[in-house]
Amino acid sequence: MTAQASHLIAPHGGELVDLGVSTERAAELKNHSREWPSWDLSPRQICDLELLLSGGFSPLHGFMTRPDYDGVCHNMKLASGVLWPMPITLDVTEQFAKSLKPGTSKVALRDPEGVMLAVLHVEDVWQPDRQAEAKAVFNTTSDAHPGVDYLINKANPWYIGGKIEGLQAPSHYDFKNLRLTPAELRNEFARLGWRRVVAFQTRNPMHRAHQELTFRAAKTVEANLLIHPSVGMTKPGDVDYFTRVRCYQLLMSKYPQGTVKLSLLPLAMRMGGPREAIWHALIRKNHGVTHFIVGRDHAGPGSDRNGKPFYGPYEAQELFKKHEADIGVTMVPFNMMVYLEDQNKYVPDNEVPSGARVLNISGTELRQRLNEGREIPGWFTYPEVVHELRRSYPPRHQQGVTIFFTGLSGSGKSTIANVLLTKFLEVGGRPVTILDGDLVRKHLSSELGFSKEHRDINIRRIGYVASEITKNGGIAICAPIAPYDSVRKQVRHMIEPYGGFILVHIATPVETCEQRDRKGLYAKARAGIIKEFTGISDPYEAPADAEVTIDTAELTAEEAAQEIILHLEREGFIGVAGASA
Numbered sequence: 001m002t003a004q005a006s007h008l009i010a011p012h013g014g015e016l017v018d019l020g021v022s023t024e025r026a027a028e029l030k031n032h033s034r035e036w037p038s039w040d041l042s043p044r045q046i047c048d049l050e051l052l053l054s055g056g057f058s059p060l061h062g063f064m065t066r067p068d069y070d071g072v073c074h075n076m077k078l079a080s081g082v083l084w085p086m087p088i089t090l091d092v093t094e095q096f097a098k099s100l101k102p103g104t105s106k107v108a109l110r111d112p113e114g115v116m117l118a119v120l121h122v123e124d125v126w127q128p129d130r131q132a133e134a135k136a137v138f139n140t141t142s143d144a145h146p147g148v149d150y151l152i153n154k155a156n157p158w159y160i161g162g163k164i165e166g167l168q169a170p171s172h173y174d175f176k177n178l179r180l181t182p183a184e185l186r187n188e189f190a191r192l193g194w195r196r197v198v199a200f201q202t203r204n205p206m207h208r209a210h211q212e213l214t215f216r217a218a219k220t221v222e223a224n225l226l227i228h229p230s231v232g233m234t235k236p237g238d239v240d241y242f243t244r245v246r247c248y249q250l251l252m253s254k255y256p257q258g259t260v261k262l263s264l265l266p267l268a269m270r271m272g273g274p275r276e277a278i279w280h281a282l283i284r285k286n287h288g289v290t291h292f293i294v295g296r297d298h299a300g301p302g303s304d305r306n307g308k309p310f311y312g313p314y315e316a317q318e319l320f321k322k323h324e325a326d327i328g329v330t331m332v333p334f335n336m337m338v339y340l341e342d343q344n345k346y347v348p349d350n351e352v353p354s355g356a357r358v359l360n361i362s363g364t365e366l367r368q369r370l371n372e373g374r375e376i377p378g379w380f381t382y383p384e385v386v387h388e389l390r391r392s393y394p395p396r397h398q399q400g401v402t403i404f405f406t407g408l409s410g411s412g413k414s415t416i417a418n419v420l421l422t423k424f425l426e427v428g429g430r431p432v433t434i435l436d437g438d439l440v441r442k443h444l445s446s447e448l449g450f451s452k453e454h455r456d457i458n459i460r461r462i463g464y465v466a467s468e469i470t471k472n473g474g475i476a477i478c479a480p481i482a483p484y485d486s487v488r489k490q491v492r493h494m495i496e497p498y499g500g501f502i503l504v505h506i507a508t509p510v511e512t513c514e515q516r517d518r519k520g521l522y523a524k525a526r527a528g529i530i531k532e533f534t535g536i537s538d539p540y541e542a543p544a545d546a547e548v549t550i551d552t553a554e555l556t557a558e559e560a561a562q563e564i565i566l567h568l569e570r571e572g573f574i575g576v577a578g579a580s581a
Helices: 022-033 043-054 064-076 094-098 130-138 147-152 183-190 206-220 241-254 273-286 315-322 363-370 383-392 413-428 437-443 453-470 484-499 510-516 521-526 557-571
Strands: 038-040 090-092 104-109 116-121 124-126 159-167 197-200 224-227 260-262 291-294 328-333 338-342 346-348 403-406 432-436 475-479 500-506 548-550
Touching: 022 116, 043 090, 043 116, 043 159, 043 328, 064 130, 064 159, 064 557, 090 510, 130 147, 130 273, 183 224, 197 206, 206 291, 206 346, 241 383, 273 291, 273 315, 291 315, 315 328, 363 383, 403 413, 403 453, 403 484, 403 557, 413 432, 413 437, 413 475, 413 500, 413 557, 432 437, 432 484, 437 453, 453 475, 453 484, 475 521, 484 500, 500 557, 548 557
Parallel strands: 038 104, 197 224, 197 291, 224 260, 291 328, 403 475, 403 500, 432 475, 500 548
Antiparallel strands: 090 159, 104 116, 116 159, 124 159, 338 346
């Protein structure tokens, strides 16, 4: 990035934005950066910055100012009148925003390691109406939509905008030969003599239906094919991009030689459906693409909590068609591909003969088959892709799992946890770690008190350790009090991407807990000697989302442990293979 900016002519005749600076200018900016406030970029902000710096977000010269933001939200146009459907904003805390002066402040933008990537020249600071933004951009304010959830629940409440100067691109140490910038990809197309290029956007592994769809699309418009997957932030729960890229590489041999190229796009998706389809095409235009595949429910996040899809199946195609001339990329529309069993081939669902038997496997069913170790048929995907998926997503009885207890002091959590530990060790097969509340307090959280803030920090620490154990195929047994619902949900979200999470509510009544109290803690709490004691002077929020609920006033510790084991067996975390735990 620290090189003289070059001017690259985009297909629509404008210049492809290059925000890099010369080596001399980079040194000058670094020297002055000690005087400026710094902002550590979030993963999504780093993705956005990378595409701003590379020209992937051309014609943007930085994070949006208020006029551009308003225009994009209200009518999908920048203040200049150029089509652009998605806000590209830098969200910051209120305290940070109020420390800046538009027109004079500069901000050093840094990665999590503290490396300075760019300088933002602050032109605008404002507090947006994020509910209104969600409605305008995503056509919903439901946080069941991942784009809305990020905007309302995870992003910071203030925006700062202005031009940026890039010192260096974010570092990547994986798949370096596949990470081509817009300029590099356009030069590669020119070198190969590719005049027409059709791009395929994906955030999922590709199977036979996708291979057939992309092959047909390229053949239809007589173009070469660019497989251009998003490898930034996608939808929570998606297959990790390392696994996906290995699967894409395996598919390259399934196309005619010399007609297909794979390149990775560091895009943080918003799952914005119709608007996102236009956004994806504009980004690909900057990469030298002439045609773009828009399929069924393009970039759709699925359904809301009532089961209603956020977007119509072909709503993206309809909006794209309306703006195709301004986009400057030709749409190649496609219906969902389905498999005809009697003809042993894939066809679009609008070309299925009457009475034909159609086979299909949904993403949900594929995950179930992987979890259960069941066969994945050859008509659905290629054996080498199945092998790669199984490497990353083994059957549940080989995956890690966290068993997370919650309940009052004296309810029996630690005793049941120790019984479980013994039973798992007796069977063997996976490493088992117990994270007891008192032991964690002693070894990980000795400096913390018992305020709500400190309790939440303690539970998040337990969750982090459990997520690492789960990620690496072990069993984590956590036995804190964990009285607050919100932080328990945070821990669940922290762990579930890596394996199983079983919340066990030890619902023993406070009266029973008090009768068992060998340490006299409840008596001290009632006397006011111990402050902030859960169940007496501090609230306990009983979970509504527990997978297992146990009252130890009615069950022995061994009986309670057996109830948990039976649930784990039902969910597949204890498998038949060697009866391993």
